[in-house]
Amino acid sequence: MTLSAQTPANRARLQADLVLRNGPIWCGREDGIVEALAIWQGRVLATGSDAEIAALIGPGTKVIDLEGRLATPGLNDSHLHLVSLGMTRDWVDARPAVAPDLASLLDAIAKRAAGTKPGDWILSRGYDQTKLDTGRHPYREELDRAAPNNPVMLIRTCGHVSICNSMALELAGIDEASPTPPGGLIEQENGRLTGMLAENARAPVWAAIPRPTEEDLVAGIERGGNYLLSLGITSCMDAAVGQRGAFGEISAYHRAKRDGRLPVRTWLTLLGDEGRSIVPQCYDAGLISGSGDDMLMVGAVKLFLDGSAGGRTAWMNAPYLGEDKTTGVQMLSNEDCERQVMDAHVKGYQLACHAIGDAAIEQLITAYEKALAAHPDPDRRHRIEHCGFSTPEQHERMVAAGIYPCPQQVFIYDFGDAYVKVLGPERALSSYPLRTWFDLGLKPATGSDAPVCDPNPFPNFYTMLTRKTWRGTVMDEAQCVSIDEALQAYTEFGAFSQKQEAVKGRLVPGYLADVAVFSRNLLTAAPEEILKDTRCDLTILNGKVVFDRAAQKA
Structure with a gap:
């Protein structure tokens, strides 16, 4: 004993x-x-x-x-969006399991519109155009017909692409003459808006939607957290606090904890992108990495460097398949990325930045290397969130610098076939190389990026063991791990990614x-x-x- x-x-x-x-x-x-x-x-x-x-x-x-x-x-979902998970559970569910084709998706929006006051927003999330019968994104005119009296925003499952109807675009002040913002996309066909907005181009729409109250945020935290508990998840990372209600999300989390409405241990990642960053306020309040306790702790700073592979906005060195020859969306210049990383690093923050494509990963590793060279800290544990299409040369640099991948293996299950479709098998099959990361000692955690994917851990376990997609496609079987390793990723490595491996993630005396x-x-x-x-x-x-x-x- x-x-x-x-x-x-x-x-x-x-x-x-x-x-x-x-x-x-x-x-x-x-x-x-x-x-x-x-x-x-x-x-x-x-x-x-x-x-x-x-x-x-x-x-x-x-x-x-x-x-x-x-x-x-208890499992640790090392990358999800707890507030969004809770709040979107009241939205129109556009996931393929619920709305498998375009007709059923539009019908669900129409039914919500029928019971909604004219002028009130209808929000929906979860569609994947690669799984729809049409094989394309919905058009704004289709949303117009489904909800002629309400502004509608339909968000792709990845969270990086939105389709808006005409009323939503008008309220956001977006028309055919609107300039495309840096790090964004406003799609047009034949000189007309299709309704598709990607990345930074969606900011005016979010600004037009009424902000949630603090009670809305607390209720979302509570609802999402209770759902996680039903799945065996006792710890999570909220990956970009400040997206809803700016600094108010910090207040909502502390109110939820005070009032006994924070169901799970939560590690807060602060939105750090300039123009919407909450880092200055947090830093002035003394909220740096490690502030808090085992139930609620300030973790890292988050920057977005690119989008999603399935949405063709992850920043790649080589073009996606198709005639447009796009390489995705570069969110930051090298200079801006390095400056913002350096600023957070000097302030004492761990960083956990979104980078999926190999070009974005390259940009982020370089920024981390420069920050660590200028201000050494061998145990800062800067993270690359997702890290989907990293290269062997990048892995060597990550090992040397103490930079860790924080992937979501369930992406292979949910989106692997879409990766093959937009990138081709040679580039897609080896994505999210879990076995490689294990063998290199990079201690990869895992998670769901909920509400991008459902936080249900069992598809995640299944994919770590088999590398199979929901359709049965095997995405490089050599990257499979054992069940012991999969459990370690979901527990001990999740705790390690949050610098809490000495207090949780194992069932040994003295641990939580x-x-x-x-x-x-x-x-x-x-x-x-x-x-x-x-x-x-x-x-x-x-x-x-x-x-x-x-x-x-x-």
Whole structure:
């Protein structure tokens, strides 16, 4: 039995608050599997056999029989957007599983419009043009017909492309004469707006939409966080705080924590792009990386360097397939990127910047290298968010500089076929090279980028094990990892990416008692069983049961 550091006299008096028994309990990739786990005052007290842990059970101890179900450290979704996840759950659901073709998508918008006051905004998210029967983005005229009396913004699943109807464009002040902003795209065909806006070109539309109140934000945090708990996710990173309500999101998070409405441990990444950055306000308030506690902590600064591969806006060195020969969207000049990275680095922030295409990754690595050379910090752990199309030469530089990828392997499942379509198999199949990153010691975490993808972890596990897309396409089988490695990515490496690997991500004495219990033993299940027939049955946060599927059904 492994006990936390207590004196012999104290140990004799200790009684666990909670005991999990009749495992298996996966404590960590290097920590092995045990039968039982004891929790005391929100921390792991001891691990061992059923007989060993029985000595810590007293009259006040709650005992949970796992009945052979697998328990693991609580999962850590290392990159999602918690506020957006919660708020978009009230939007029109345009995901392919709900709206598989253009007609059903437009019908869903029309139904929402029928019950909406004229002039009020209709927001929708989740479509993927590569999965629609038309194989293209919807047009603004189609949205006009579905909702003639309401402004509509339909957001692609990636979050980097929007389709707006005529009323939305008019409210945003966008017409055929509008100049395309740097790092943006306003699409026209035959001299007319199609309704498609990408990246920075969408800012006027967001400015025209009424800002959410602080209560709206808190409700979104609570709603999204409770959904994560139902999936076994106890920690997450909110990847760009400040996109909604500017500095008000910081206030909303602290209010949610104060009022007991912050369901999951949250690591805040501050929006840092000039013109909408909240970093100056946070820095003046003393909110730098590491500020806060285990429940709510300021993490990194986020800059956007490009868009998405499926939306053809990720910045690539070579063109996408097609006649337009686009290489995507470069959001920042080299000078601006290096200056903004340097500023945040000098202020003491970790950086976690969005870069998907190989050109964007190159730009970001160079900026990180220059900042680290000028102001060395061997453990700053600057991150590359997504890092989808990195190259072997870039990997070598990342290892040398201590720069870490933070990918979302579920992108392979949801978008892999789209990558093949827009880039060709040679470039697409080797994207998000998880096995390579493991072998190089780059400690890749994983996540969902929700609401880009659903935070449901089981498609993510499935893809890490098989490299298969939802259609069954195998995206370079050599990049598969084992289930132990997949769990490590979702737990210990998630904690490492947040500089919290000494307090969470493993079930060992003294660590935070965050636990996920699954309906199936992931360690022995076939990947297809994990994908289709597994759920989270029980979630424990800080030693307390915060989600119980059986109790919800009762």
